Amino acid sequence: MKNKAFLSTDLVQKKLQEAGVQPTLQRIAICKYVLCEGDHPTAEQVTKWAEKNLEKISQATVYNTLNTLVDAGLLRTFKLPHSEKVIYDCNTHDHYHFLDEASGSLYDIEAKDVSVEMKMPHQFKVNSMEIVFKGNFKS
Amino acid sequence: MKNKAFLSTDLVQKKLQEAGVQPTLQRIAICKYVLCEGDHPTAEQVTKWAEKNLEKISQATVYNTLNTLVDAGLLRTFKLPHSEKVIYDCNTHDHYHFLDEASGSLYDIEAKDVSVEMKMPHQFKVNSMEIVFKGNFKS
DNA sequence: AAATTATTTAGAATGACTCTAAAAAGAGAT
DNA sequence: ATCTCTTTTTAGAGTCATTCTAAATAATTT
Numbered sequence: 001m002k003n004k005a006f007l008s009t010d011l012v013q014k015k016l017q018e019a020g021v022q023p024t025l026q027r028i029a030i031c032k033y034v035l036c037e038g039d040h041p042t043a044e045q046v047t048k049w050a051e052k053n054l055e056k057i058s059q060a061t062v063y064n065t066l067n068t069l070v071d072a073g074l075l076r077t078f079k080l081p082h083s084e085k086v087i088y089d090c091n092t093h094d095h096y097h098f099l100d101e102a103s104g105s106l107y108d109i110e111a112k113d114v115s116v117e118m119k120m121p122h123q124f125k126v127n128s129m130e131i132v133f134k135g136n137f138k139s
Numbered sequence: 140m141k142n143k144a145f146l147s148t149d150l151v152q153k154k155l156q157e158a159g160v161q162p163t164l165q166r167i168a169i170c171k172y173v174l175c176e177g178d179h180p181t182a183e184q185v186t187k188w189a190e191k192n193l194e195k196i197s198q199a200t201v202y203n204t205l206n207t208l209v210d211a212g213l214l215r216t217f218k219l220p221h222s223e224k225v226i227y228d229c230n231t232h233d234h235y236h237f238l239d240e241a242s243g244s245l246y247d248i249e250a251k252d253v254s255v256e257m258k259m260p261h262q263f264k265v266n267s268m269e270i271v272f273k274g275n276f277k278s
Numbered sequence: 279a280a281a282t283t284a285t286t287t288a289g290a291a292t293g294a295c296t297c298t299a300a301a302a303a304g305a306g307a308t
Numbered sequence: 309a310t311c312t313c314t315t316t317t318t319a320g321a322g323t324c325a326t327t328c329t330a331a332a333t334a335a336t337t338t
Binding site for chain 1: 266
Binding site: 009026027056057058059060061064084116 | 284285286287289292294
């Protein structure tokens with residue numbers, strides 16, 4: 001399911017610069033995780049990973065960096081009903097989510113694979129939708 | 140849009156008893172608001188209303204009462220992406236929501252008025268969906 | 279290398295909500 | 309009504325994810 005290419009330091013650096021973000025040590029490291037390895041991580045998971053993979057990093061930097069990446073359009077955020085924690089998503093295309101209720105795992109569902117028909121009063125002009133499918137994933 | 144019947148004290152009391160909840164003064168009052176007058180209120184809005192309509196009420200009682208009503212099945216809760224606050228919904232039937240992005244107003248969308256077609260891999264067994272439509276409501 | 283600007287950091291602050299333990303209110307039996 | 313026993317209510321402390329603050333550090337420009 002998770003199918004992300006490894007990104008070299010150079011490539012991450014380039015990505016950051018293209019997005020107008022100064023590629024600092026901390027940002028490059030966090031990007032390597034959230035843009036590749038990480039699968040819908042929370043700030044807590046990013047912090048745990050960063051503490052293992054960097055000499056030293058502060059909680060605040062993790063949040064600062066994630067917010068910077070969101071502002072730069074490299075990440076998106078959302079929350080699920082069952083948790084207070086923000087989830088960071090490197091898939092910035094139009095898509096929805098499937099939550100496996102047994103494991104808590106999240107899967108991306110492409111917008112093109114879902115069609116929604118609405119017979120609602122014409123006063124409602126819909127610009128966008130957020131959909132969370134919940135159920136069981138059987139591999 | 141808001142189309143709720145007035146509920147007398149007696150009726151509220153009966154509703155609470157049927158749900159197995161002791162009808163105290165505070166609970167009856169809060170029910171009158173959340174089951175009738177209130178439109179997708181937050182705890183903050185319930186507190187504000189309660190402070191005007193009761194001699195005295197504590198923040199904790201508002202939360203206790205709302206949680207009791209949720210446990211009793213008289214209310215549902217959810218959150219919207221743009222706010223940290225829990226929203227209390229007296230519509231406990233299967234339904235979705237429409238958020239008017241200009242005003243922040245919420246409208247119920249009946250599940251029967253929406254049909255969702257999914258062409259997703261068969262490993263996904265969907266049990267339920269949460270949908271938030273966002274756009275403009277033009278009355 | 280000095281000056282200017284941007285980033286990182288520790289720790290305090292925030293905000294919505296929950297917990298704690300004591301006071302008050304109800305319910306039931308006598 | 310009165311005495312238990314249980315349930316609610318309450319004020320205030322606590323929690324948890326996240327943001328803010330202001331000082332230290334690093335990077336970039338001059």
